[in-house]
Amino acid sequence: MNIVNPATNEVITTVVGDDQQSIAKKVMAAKEAQKQWASVPLPDRISILQKFGELLKSNILSCAEILTSEVGKPLQQAKNEVNGAYSRIEWLTNNASAALSEEWMVPTGPTREKIVYEPLGVICNISAWNYPYLVGTNVFVPALLAGNGVIYKPSELATLTGMQIEKYLHEAGVPHNVFQCAVGAKEVGELLLDADLDGYFFTGSYKTGKYIYERVSTKMKPCGLELGGKDPLYVADDVTDVKTVAANTADGAFYNNGQSCCAVERIYVHEKVYNAYVEAFVAEVKSYKIGSPAAENVYIGALTRKEQPAFLAAQVEDALAKGARVLCGGKRIDGLGNYFEPTVLVDVTHEMDVMKEESFGPVIGIMKVDNDSEAVAFMNDTQYGLTAAVFSSNEERAAKMQSQLNAGTVYWNCCDRVSAALPWSGRNHSGFGSTLSNVGLRAFTQPKAYHLRS
DSSP, X not given: OEEEETTTTEEEEEOXXXXXXXXXXXXXXXXXXHHXXXXXXXXXXHHHHHHHHHHHHHTHHHHHHHHHHXXXXXXXXXXXXXXXXXHHHHHHHHHHHHHHSOEEEEOSSSEEEEEEEEEOSEEEEEOOSSSHHHHHHHXXXXXXXXXXXXXXXXXXXXXXHHHHHHHHHHHHXXXXXXXXXXXXXXXXXXXXXXXXOSOEEEESOHHHHHHHHHHXXXXXXXXXXXXXXXXXXXXXXXXXOHHHXXXXXXXXXXXXXXXXXXXXXXXXXXTTTHHHHHXXXXXXXXXXXXXXXXXXXXXXXXXXXTTHHHHHHHHHHHHHHTTOEEEEOOSBOOSSSOOBOOEEEESOOTTSGGGTSOOOSSEEEEEEESSHHHHHHHHTOSSOOSEEEEEOSOHHHHHHHHTTOOOSEEEESOOSOOOTTSOEEOOGGGEEOXXXXXXXXXXXEEEEEEEEEO
């Protein structure tokens, strides 16, 4: 399998993928090794995963360079991702004991009662290419902490990063058969869906997530799906610094080339500040440096998937045909790599694909609204439900809107962020199940109830 640099479309290297025989061997070995791993005391498992985090931190440059070379992420943003993974591992390992240790509900009396959190067994983690360190950490770190084995399939677009993750986990002390990479594209994913595994956890598109859910449903095994979004953001008329709000929200839309699960994908602005906001937003976007993701100070790098520029161009063409205007960008950047101009569209409506379907690229539509109620109605007019943001100087006003938004995560005066202390979950086509927080640590366990009578 060729590993291609999306900034140049040149082959970086070639790797040997898995097949039916190798996957069968890995699953069998993982099942045997998991039993021993589960018997390792939780403090020792925590120590091993902490060492893994330290290895990522001490090798941040090499990890980031590999990530940049195969997904097109600007180098500084790749470093930010590895640092973010370290912080996430730190929180998960610091809180694992409280979440995963046995819990006495009735500690005294004639009948004592407790809960023990046992591992699921060997889980399948089919991961994503846009943030392989972060979305991977959300799954395989708590899974390993809970005593599970993991068959980890990195996206074929982030294979080298997946192999780095495997390398450092093993170096940290995770037994080789407890965590194993499954290398390959769709065919390898199909083999894993057929395998006798104890849970399936996927990060990616709604279409693929729906397919995985249907394929494994008859197994009656846990399935967690962190899928796409069309995340809305509203700017109220009481914001005090329009320029700063515009800069922060533009970053929420265009960071990582707009290829974030929780990227801002549509913006609604109160009519009283609309013109000032749009002017400041466009000025901010026009200041972004575009170029080789390995170059210094580049903010917009290459799109990871070679098909994406054509997809984005089609969204822009659809919007223009239905009355939208382009204020900047709007087309593919000619050259060898997968580049698309950061694009701002106005005069948009919900009849346009760019306001309904996930873009996953540097394209945003900005729409004028009359009031908060209209904004809420438009924000909820979606089949997705991952995140939603409100920018306002009044917390009570924002909270009223947040309570009406059908999303797993809501923000006030911030956007496009994830905290390890809070559950990360979607609604509707954005998936179900939670990672992160104590809820996410326990997502990889099966509770067992003990009734103990003397």
